[in-house]
Structures are given as structure tokens and as C-alpha cells.
Amino acid sequence: MAFVxxxxxxxxxxYTFSSRPRPVENRSKYREPPSEQTHSNYGNIMYDRRVVRGxxxxxxxxxxxxxxxxxxxxxxxxxxxxxxxxxxxREEFRPKTPEALQGRKHIDVQTDLYLEELSDIIVATDIExxxxxxxxKPATPLFIPAKSGKDVETQIEEGELFDFDMEVQPVLExxxxxxxxxxxVEVMEEEELASLRAQQRAFEELRNxxxxxxxxxxxxxxxxxxxxxxxxxxxxEVLKKEKETAEKIAARAxxxxxxxxxxxxxxxxxxxxxxxxxxxxxxxxxxxFPWLMAEVNNSLQKRYAARxxxxxxxxxxxxxxxxxxxxxxxxxxxSDM
Amino acid sequence: MxxxxxxxxxxxxxxxxxxxxxxxEELQRPETGRRRRALASLCDLVHDPERLYQTVNGGFLExxxxxLTDEDPSLRAKTCDLLHLLTAHSVGRQALLSSSIxxxxxxxxxxSSSSCRRNVHQVLNRLAQLPAGADALLTLVPKxxxxxxxxxxxxxxxxxxxxxxxxxxxxxxALPALASDGVSLLQRKLSHRSTNVRREAAAAMMAxxxxxxxxxxxxxxxxxxxxxxxxxxxxxxxxxxxAGVIMYTVVITTGKQQCLDLDVVPVLLHLASKKKxxxxxxxxxxxRRRKAxxxxxxxALTALAEAPDGRRLLLEQLPLLVERSEAxxxxxxxxxxxxxxxxxxxxxx
Numbered sequence: 173m174a175f176v177x178x179x180x181x182x183x184x185x186x187y188t189f190s191s192r193p194r195p196v197e198n199r200s201k202y203r204e205p206p207s208e209q210t211h212s213n214y215g216n217i218m219y220d221r222r223v224v225r226g227x228x229x230x231x232x233x234x235x236x237x238x239x240x241x242x243x244x245x246x247x248x249x250x251x252x253x254x255x256x257x258x259x260x261x262r263e264e265f266r267p268k269t270p271e272a273l274q275g276r277k278h279i280d281v282q283t284d285l286y287l288e289e290l291s292d293i294i295v296a297t298d299i300e301x302x303x304x305x306x307x308x309k310p311a312t313p314l315f316i317p318a319k320s321g322k323d324v325e326t327q328i329e330e331g332e333l334f335d336f337d338m339e340v341q342p343v344l345e346x347x348x349x350x351x352x353x354x355x356x357v358e359v360m361e362e363e364e365l366a367s368l369r370a371q372q373r374a375f376e377e378l379r380n381x382x383x384x385x386x387x388x389x390x391x392x393x394x395x396x397x398x399x400x401x402x403x404x405x406x407x408x409e410v411l412k413k414e415k416e417t418a419e420k421i422a423a424r425a426x427x428x429x430x431x432x433x434x435x436x437x438x439x440x441x442x443x444x445x446x447x448x449x450x451x452x453x454x455x456x457x458x459x460x461f462p463w464l465m466a467e468v469n470n471s472l473q474k475r476y477a478a479r480x481x482x483x484x485x486x487x488x489x490x491x492x493x494x495x496x497x498x499x500x501x502x503x504x505x506x507s508d509m
Numbered sequence: 510m511x512x513x514x515x516x517x518x519x520x521x522x523x524x525x526x527x528x529x530x531x532x533x534e535e536l537q538r539p540e541t542g543r544r545r546r547a548l549a550s551l552c553d554l555v556h557d558p559e560r561l562y563q564t565v566n567g568g569f570l571e572x573x574x575x576x577l578t579d580e581d582p583s584l585r586a587k588t589c590d591l592l593h594l595l596t597a598h599s600v601g602r603q604a605l606l607s608s609s610i611x612x613x614x615x616x617x618x619x620x621s622s623s624s625c626r627r628n629v630h631q632v633l634n635r636l637a638q639l640p641a642g643a644d645a646l647l648t649l650v651p652k653x654x655x656x657x658x659x660x661x662x663x664x665x666x667x668x669x670x671x672x673x674x675x676x677x678x679x680x681x682x683a684l685p686a687l688a689s690d691g692v693s694l695l696q697r698k699l700s701h702r703s704t705n706v707r708r709e710a711a712a713a714m715m716a717x718x719x720x721x722x723x724x725x726x727x728x729x730x731x732x733x734x735x736x737x738x739x740x741x742x743x744x745x746x747x748x749x750x751x752a753g754v755i756m757y758t759v760v761i762t763t764g765k766q767q768c769l770d771l772d773v774v775p776v777l778l779h780l781a782s783k784k785k786x787x788x789x790x791x792x793x794x795x796x797r798r799r800k801a802x803x804x805x806x807x808x809a810l811t812a813l814a815e816a817p818d819g820r821r822l823l824l825e826q827l828p829l830l831v832e833r834s835e836a837x838x839x840x841x842x843x844x845x846x847x848x849x850x851x852x853x854x855x856x857x858x
Contacts, residue, residue, distance in 0.1 A: 357556045361597050370797075372638065376680070377801045380753055381846065383719065384808045387760040392815055395762075 196220065230294045254286060519553070520546035528554060529563045533572055541581050548576075548587040555594045565595065565604040577613045582622035589617065589628030596635035605636065606645055615649055618656060623664070630670040637677035646678050650685040653678075658694055665703045672698065672709035679716035683723055691717050692726040699735050704744045711739060711750030718757040727754065728763040733771060740776050745798045752780065752805035759812040768813060774822050777813075781806035782829045800840060807833070807846040814854045823854045830854065 196215065217223060264270075272278045442448060520543065523531040532554070535547035554560045576588045592614070595601035605611075617629045633649070636642035646653075657671050672695075679686045695717065698710035714732070717723045727733070732754075739751035755773065758764035768774075781803050810830070813819035823830070834847035 354553060354556065361556055365597060369638070370794075374797065377804065378842065380715065380756075381804050381808055381842070384753075384756045384760070384805075384812070385846075385849070387719075387757065388808070388812045388815070391760045391762075391812075395815070 196222075227294055227296070230296050251286070254283070518546060518549055520550045522550050522554065526563070529560055529569070530567065533567075533569045536572055536576065541584065544576075544584060545581075545587065548584065548591060552587065552591050552594060555591065556597075558598060561595060561598055562600055565601055570604065570608045570610060574608075574610050574613055577610075577617060582620070582625055585617065585620065586622060586625040586628050589614075589625055589632055593628055593631045593635065596632055599639075602636060602639050602642060605632075606639075606641055611645060611649075615652065618652065623667075627664070627667050627670070630667050630674070634670045634674045634677075637674045640681060643678045643681045646674065647682055647685055650675065650678050651689045654686060654689040654691060654694060657698075665706055668698070668701075669703075669705045669709050672706065672713050676709060676713035676716045679713060680719075683717050683720050686713075686717055687720070687723050687726065692723065692730050692732065696730060696732050696735060699732070699739060704742075704747060707739065707742070708744060708747045708750060711736075711747055711754060715750055715753040715757065718754050721761070724758050724761050724764060727758050728761070728767055733758065733764070733767050733773075737771050737773050737776065740773075740780065745795070745802055748780065749798060749802040749805055752777070752802055752809060756805045756809040756812065759809055762816075765813060765816045765819065768809075769816065769818050774810070774813060774819065774826075777806045777810050778823075778826055778829055781810060781833065800843065803833075803843055804846050807843070807850050811846070811850040811853050814850065820854055820856075823850075827851070827854060 196217070439448075520532060520535055522528050529551070532547045532551050536544050536551075538544060551564075555564060573588055573592065577585060579585055579588075592605065592610075595605060614629060614632065617625060620626050620629070633646060633653075637646050653671060653675055657668070657675070675686060675691075679691075683691075692714070695710050695714045698706055699714070701707055701710065714727070714736075718727050736751045736754055740748055740755075742748055742751070755768065755777075759768050807830075810819075810823060814823050830847055830850050834844055834851055
């Protein structure tokens with residue numbers, strides 16, 4: 173019903189059950205299978221037919237721990253006997269009631285003397301009881317059973333019950349064992365650490381070595397490269413110098429050679445250009461000849477002028493003669509006619 | 510019977526899986542005495558790896574963080590002790606690194622109680638040995654350097670722990686330590702009277718001299734004479750670490766010059782050459798430490814042989830090195846180092 177109760181197996185294997193407290197449900201006398209709704213109508217406990225009401229002294233429903241008085245006991249015993257008899261009788265009847273034996277007769281018996289009537293009227297009787305005053309009871313005599321069997325004695329000696337050496341052994345074992353265990357663990361730990369440390373140290377040493385070697389080689393490399401660079405630079409210098417010197421020598425040789433015939437060449441060229449001259453010759457050339465040429469020109473000019481004059485005169489004369497002759501001719505011709 | 514405790518300094522421990530959670534519940538009680546006892550029991554339990562795993566994974570580290578700021582100094586010291594035990598295992602270390610317990614822990618560095626400070630240093634030291642831990646502690650390096658500077662009179666144990674933490678962190682990245690003027694600080698520690706302090710200081714110096722800057726600083730601060738003295742120390746580890754610093758420093762030219770001036774070559778040769786008692790050395794641990802010393806000396810000599818003066822000196826002593834590189838030498842690494850040394854010494858341009 174809505175899982176209000178739990179019963180399950182605990183992980184440790186025990187069985188547990190638990191359920192929430194819930195009020196009693198109102199159910200009809202002849203139960204139908206419980207449905208989901210019934211738990212909602214809680215019956216009022218005051219009107220629940222299952223709860224016992226009223227005077228409970230006279231109700232013989234469940235006799236509890238109260239001491240029944242002998243009459244009750246007898247009656248109950250009678251009841252039981254009858255019930256058993258009834259059951260036995262019923263069982264005998266079960267297949268079929270057998271025929272009555274010889275000299276017997278079956279009689280129907282009504283047990284109404286022993287019927288109980290359930291009625292609302294509770295039969296109640298008032299009974300009083302009073303205990304008698306306590307009488308002094310005489311002291312119970314000491315019970316000494318009759319002696320039987322053999323008499324045997326025993327005595328516990330010193331050290332028989334408890335032997336310290338034997339008892340202490342397990343305790344001692346545990347104590348010593350635990351101490352040794354602890355110390356072994358500590359010693360092992362230290363040894364482990366020591367061996368780790370030793371290994372680390374060995375590695376460190378090797379590493380240091382190799383590192384130093386590496387540094388040294390690096391340094392060496394550096395120095396060598398530096399040295400090489402320097403040497404190369406030096407060599408380059410030397411080469412350059414040599415080249416320069418060679419060039420200088422070549423230049424010098426060439427210049428010398430060139431300058432060797434410079435002098436006569438200069439002189440020749442100067443002479444050819446007329447920078448070395450004979451002054452008289454130069455004078456004659458510069459002064460005399462132009463005058464001479466000028467005079468010659470003059471005189472020739474005069475001659476030409478004269479010739480031209482002559483030519484003009486001749487031309488004039490010729491022209492005049494021609495004109496005259498022409499004039500002469502014409503009248504002559506005319507005259508001839 | 511029920512009220513009597515067997516051991517009055519320890520709280521009763523529940524059985525099995527309930528042990529650790531119940532002790533942590535005890536830790537939430539207001540009474541100091543109960544908390545102290547619960548912490549003591551926890552410290553005992555946590556040696557067991559399973560309990561440690563339970564502690565770490567049960568989310569109880571937050572409670573420990575609260576306890577770190579408690580008023581009672583003994584409680585704080587015990588909590589740090591517990592953390593120290595947690596760092597013994599990898600799970601614990603990783604959990605500590607991933608939880609944000611480092612800032613309150615670093616606050617405790619300035620605590621008033623010295624045992625508390627010592628335990629904090631122990632925790633930090635263990636954490637620093639893990640690379641991830643060293644990484645996380647790099648931010649703390651300046652503070653640690655400050656602590657180192659202040660603690661002139663502090664106990665030797667704390668100094669040793671501090672120096673060890675610093676060297677682990679510097680192995681990962683030496684720059685923070687160098688920036689806080691580590692070289693000069695460590696130089697003072699190199700001449701401490703205690704062997705442990707000297708050893709750790711030399712190891713830290715070795716880690717610092719790995720980067721270029723460190724090498725230069727070592728040369729500038731004139732640390733090399735001190736180191737040469739340390740090479741004559743009695744303890745093999747101190748000698749090895751000093752040889753290591755020299756090995757790194759002579760890579761740069763200034764270092765080479767200074768070392769050659771200090772005439773360190775014979776000392777190194779003496780350390781690197783085979784000695785009779787070495788062959789009879791039975792103890793593995795001692796042999797391993799000697800091996801480190803020999804290797805560092807050989808490498809330092811190799812670097813010194815790069816310089817012409819060094820090469821000249823070493824050419825005279827070549828047989829010693831050759832002896833080391835013979836096949837008779839059992840250790841392969843030493844043989845290799847010696848062969849390299851011989852090769853460098855006999856190199857001609």
C-alpha cells in the first residue's frame with residue numbers, strides 16, 4: 173500500500189522491517205481485495221466494530237492473565253472436553269455416521285445446556301474477595317540432600333590457575349611484534365630513501381661530468397671559431413696587402429715606361445708645334461714675308477689695274493671702231509645702189 | 510580500564526581503515542593536549558605507505574594547513590614533522606606540491622621556535638630533491654638566501670639543510686640564486702668549521718657555477734683560492750665538490766688563467782692519479798665518492814689543457830693520465846674521461 177512499509181535485506185545480511193505508522197483502515201467485514209482508495213477513509217476508532225467497548229469484566233472473549241477461580245477452571249475444562257468430544261464426534265461422522273452398535277441407540281442431543289448466549293445484556297455478578305491475614309510461616313528447613321557418592325577433595329596450588337609466563341606470551345608477542353613492525357617499516361623507508369638518494373647522486377655526478385665536458389667543448393668550439401675567424405681575417409689582410417703591392421709595382425713599371433719616352437716625345441711635339449724656333453727665321457717669316465707678299469700683291473694689283481684699264485680702253489676703241497665701221501658700211505651699201 | 514592510555518603521549522588508534530580519519534577528527538578538538546597526542550600517533554602511523562596514501566588522498570591536508578597557523582609552537586613543529594614524513598613517499602610529495610600548502614609553510618620559516626624552523630627546512634629539503642619540487646621552490650630561493658645570510662649563529666643542521674635545498678634548486682635553474690648574490694654568500698660558508706656545511710656549500714657553488722654568469726662571478730669574487738684549499742680537505746666529498754666547481758670554472762678563459770696562476774695542476778693530478786689504496790678499497794660507497802672526485806679532477810685537467818701553459822705542464826705529466834686510460838681501469842667512465850684528457854693534451858693545432 174503505497175510503500176509505507178519496508179522490508180529488505182540489509183547489506184550485512186540481516187533482515188529488517190520498518191513501516192510508517194498508519195491509522196487502522198475501515199474495512200467491511202467481508203473483505204474485498206484492498207483498493208487504492210480505502211486508505212483514505214480512516215474509520216473513527218470510536219465506531220470501529222473491532223475495538224472492544226464497555227465492561228470488559230464479563231466478556232469472556234479473551235481471558236488474560238487473571239487467575240480464574242476453580243469454577244471457571246472447571247467450566248473451561250468441561251468446555252474443552254466437550255469441544256474435543258465434538259471434534260472427535262465430527263470426525264467420526266465425517267465418512268458417514270455408522271450404525272449404532274448392539275444395545276445402543278443414537279440420540280440427538282442438544283447441547284443447549286452448554287450454549288452461550290451472546291446478548292447485549294451482560295451478565296454481571298459482584299464477587300468480593302478478601303485475603304486472610306498473613307500467618308507467620310515457619311522457616312523452611314534447610315534442604316540437605318542425602319549423601320550419595322564418593323567424597324573427593326581437591327586443592328588449587330599456587331601457580332596452577334594462572335601462569336604468568338604462559339599468559340604473558342601472547343601479549344608480549346603482540347607488543348614486540350607491533351614495535352618491530354613499526355621499526356621495520358621506518359627502517360625500510362629510510363633505506364628506500366637512501367638508495368633513491370644514492371641513485372640520484374650517481375646520476376648527478378655523471379650529469380655534472382658530461383655537463384662540464386659539454387661546456388668545455390663548447391668553449392673550445394667557441395675559441396676555435398674565434399681563432400679561425402681571426403686567422404681568416406688576418407689572411408685576408410695579407411692578401412689584400414699583397415694585391416695592393418702588386419698593383420703598385422705594376423703601376424710604377426708602367427709609369428716608368430710611359431715616362432721614359434715622354435721627354436723626347438714632348439720635345440718632338442713641342443718642336444712640331446713650333447715652340448722651338450729660330451728667331452731670325454721666325455722674324456723673316458712673320459715680318460718680312462707678309463710685307464713682301466703685300467708688296468707683290470700691290471704691284472700685281474697695279475699691273476692688273478693697268479691691264480684692266482688697257483682692256484677697257486681697247487674694248488672702247490674696238491667698240492667705237494665697230495660702230496664706225498658699221499656706220500661706214502651702211503652708207504657704202506646705200507651708196508652702191 | 511577504558512580511560513587509561515597505554516602510552517600517555519599517544520592517542521588511541523582506531524582499527525583498520527578508521528585509524529587515520531578518526532585521528533584527524535581528534536585533531537579538530539579544541540584541547541591542545543589531545544591534538545598533540547593525535548599528531549604523535551599520526552606520525553607513527555604515516556610510516557606505513559598505505560596509511561600515508563589514505564592521509565594524502567582523504568583531503569586531510571587542509572586541516573594540516575590550519576594547524577600550521579596554530580598558537581602552540583610544539584604543535585606547529587609536530588605538524589611540520591608530519592609533513593616531513595609525508596614527503597618520504599612520492600605520493601606524498603606530489604600531493605604536497607599540488608595542494609597550496611607551500612605558502613603557509615614558507616611563512617613558518619620566520620617562526621619563533623627553532624625546532625619548528627628546523628622541521629620546515631627538512632620538509633623543504635625533501636621536496637627540493639624532486640625536480641617538480643625544486644621547480645616550485647625556485648620562487649622561494651631569494652627568501653632562503655636571506656635566511657642563510659642571517660643565520661650566522663644558527664645550528665649547523667639548519668645551515669646544512671638550507672644549503673642542500675639551495676643546491677637542489679640551483680641545479681634546476683641557478684639564476685635566482687645568482688641574482689641574490691649567492692656566490693659571495695657561499696664563499697663565506699666554504700670556510701666554515703663543520704664538514705657538512707663545507708660540503709653542502711661546495712655543492713651549491715658547483716650548481717651555481719654552471720651558467721656563464723656564475724662562472725664569471727666565481728672568477729671575479731676570487732673564490733678559487735678558497736677552493737684550492739678545499740681540495741686538500743680531509744673529507745672526500747668536500748674535495749669532490751670543490752673539484753667540481755673548479756671543473757666548471759676553468760671552462761672560461763679567466764678561470765683558466767687564475768687556476769694556472771694558483772698552480773692547481775699538480776694538486777689535481779695528485780687527486781686524479783691512481784693510488785694503491787684505491788685498489789684495495791672495498792666499501793662501495795667510498796669507492797663511488799672517490800670516483801666522483803677522480804672524474805671531476807680529470808675533467809678539470811682536460812679543460813686546463815686547452816690553454817697552452819696548461820698543456821705544456823700536462824705534457825710532462827702525461828704518463829699519469831695514460832695510466833688512467835688504460836684498459837686496466839675497471840670503471841668505464843673514468844677511462845673515457847682519461848682518454849679525452851690525453852687526446853686534448855696531445856692535440857696540436
